[in-house]
Amino acid sequence: MLQVEKAIKELEMEGRKAAAVFVTSPTYHGICSNLSEISKLCHSCNIPLIVDEAHGAHLGFHPSMPCSALQQGADLAVQSTHKVLCSLTQSSMLHMSGNRVDRERICKCLQTIQSTSPSYLLLASLDAARAQLSENPETIFNKVMELAVEMRTLINKIPGIAVLDFPSFSSFPAFDPLRITIGVWQLGLSGYEADHILIKDYGVVSELIGSGSITFAINLGTCREHVLRLVSGFKHLSGTFSLNQGMSQRLDDIECSPFDDINMILSPRDAFFASKRKVSVRESLGEICGELITPFPPGIPVLIPGEVITQRALNYLLQLRSRGAVITGVADPLLSSIVVCNT
Numbered sequence: 001m002l003q004v005e006k007a008i009k010e011l012e013m014e015g016r017k018a019a020a021v022f023v024t025s026p027t028y029h030g031i032c033s034n035l036s037e038i039s040k041l042c043h044s045c046n047i048p049l050i051v052d053e054a055h056g057a058h059l060g061f062h063p064s065m066p067c068s069a070l071q072q073g074a075d076l077a078v079q080s081t082h083k084v085l086c087s088l089t090q091s092s093m094l095h096m097s098g099n100r101v102d103r104e105r106i107c108k109c110l111q112t113i114q115s116t117s118p119s120y121l122l123l124a125s126l127d128a129a130r131a132q133l134s135e136n137p138e139t140i141f142n143k144v145m146e147l148a149v150e151m152r153t154l155i156n157k158i159p160g161i162a163v164l165d166f167p168s169f170s171s172f173p174a175f176d177p178l179r180i181t182i183g184v185w186q187l188g189l190s191g192y193e194a195d196h197i198l199i200k201d202y203g204v205v206s207e208l209i210g211s212g213s214i215t216f217a218i219n220l221g222t223c224r225e226h227v228l229r230l231v232s233g234f235k236h237l238s239g240t241f242s243l244n245q246g247m248s249q250r251l252d253d254i255e256c257s258p259f260d261d262i263n264m265i266l267s268p269r270d271a272f273f274a275s276k277r278k279v280s281v282r283e284s285l286g287e288i289c290g291e292l293i294t295p296f297p298p299g300i301p302v303l304i305p306g307e308v309i310t311q312r313a314l315n316y317l318l319q320l321r322s323r324g325a326v327i328t329g330v331a332d333p334l335l336s337s338i339v340v341c342n343t
């Protein structure tokens with residue numbers, strides 16, 4: 001809220017006005033912004049609020065869940081209906097409220113990017129997800145909300161495993177109870193290593209992997225057997241790695257991204273069209289990056305074309321790589337070489 005106010009004021013001082021405020025809420029980890037305050041602030045300046053609610057299509061469908069973006073006054077909200085609700089992957093919805101945003105203009109904008117051959121499979125799956133919710137909107141999430149509480153309680157009892165506990169962070173106004181982030185760093189394990197064991201030995205598939213934690217999404221398809229399997233997996237990790245002396249310091253040296261020392265020499269467009277060469281990682285230091293270097297998960301680029309390659313970014317990438325992250329977007333996923341721009 002304060003950040004939004006500051007950004008609006010800064011623009012005003014330059015004699016400009018924000019065309020819209022764009023907020024991502026909830027985040028991948030389920031952290032929600034105070035959208036009702038932000039929407040009041042935006043509307044007092046006649047600025048529309050647009051919310052990336054990709055992870056929140058289910059919000060507002062249970063009394064213990066945060067309200068949805070539209071319920072909190074957003075003008076536009078984009079939801080990945082496929083993420084927590086049950087439509088097919090790739091299907092999503094754009095919701096509008098009020099008349100601050102011109103509906104006809106939105107339709108025209110959509111026409112410029114949409115296919116002329118919509119997938120009726122995807123559209124039907126969206127309608128099925130809507131129908132599923134509308135049958136019993138008050139109670140549909142009751143069972144999985146109970147499972148989420150049970151999962152948190154059971155995981156919290158396992159030695160060496162930490163559950164991200166949002167209520168203890170007073171600056172977060174709300175969180176999604178169906179997202180659970182579990183830390184494994186006290187066991188000296190990276191999120192990637194723990195994830196590998198959970199998939200291979202327990203068939204547990206996570207939503208997002210971090211350097212020292214894993215985030216899980218509970219949805220309408222989750223059942224008690226899934227929760228118990230996940231808990232067994234973490235008990236196994238705790239029992240196997242908790243006594244592993246010497247490893248617990250191993251993750252302390254992982255730096256947190258994003259870095260604040262980003263130096264763009266070329267625009268991504270100029271870098272895209274520039275002539276390039278492949279150099280060893282050691283030689284790439286100080287060169288202009290020629291490719292999008294993205295550890296996956298989470299799929300957020302660490303270096304983009306046009307940016308100067310720093311020792312910090314290289315250390316971070318190599319550390320993630322050695323701990324099991326897959327590097328995507330690059331010519332050499334092992335990162336022994338990097339494509340750089342000729343200058």
Ligand SMILES: Cc1ncc(COP(=O)(O)O)c(C=O)c1O
Binds near residue numbers: 054055
């Ligand atoms: C915050 C956020 N917005 C948008 C998207 C993209 O959503 P979709 O995969 O439905 O295109 C994602 C994907 O994970 C996301 O995390």
